[in-house]
Amino acid sequence: MPYVTVKLLEGRTDEQKRALVKEVTEAVSRTVDAPAENIVVFIEDMPKNHYGVAGTLFSDK
Template sequence: MPIVNIQILEGRSEEKIKEVISNVTGVMCTTLNIPKETVRVVITETPKTHWGIGGLSVSDYANR
């Protein structure tokens, strides 16, 4: 049973999250030749204040 962990910044719509889950599941099934019921996808949304780029939070990095 493959488990795919995805970390993204917060702010995507529920529809986009569902689309990612569906698309990732499809790729795993095609690539590994497995049934979709065996695939698990975990998406963790991180606040922009908790994600760093170059020593700055994403919220500060975007405003520099």
């Protein structure tokens, strides 16, 4: 605890995901005073045809 979920458009590299997990964990630990070893991060990839803003799929923009 805490549990963090990050929803991203697909296409990030493993290197970016590795840095994301590391730095988000540090930010959460620092700001809410939780030990880093208890912090869990889930990454969710969104395909471009599964995400819409203002009524339009991202894949149609």
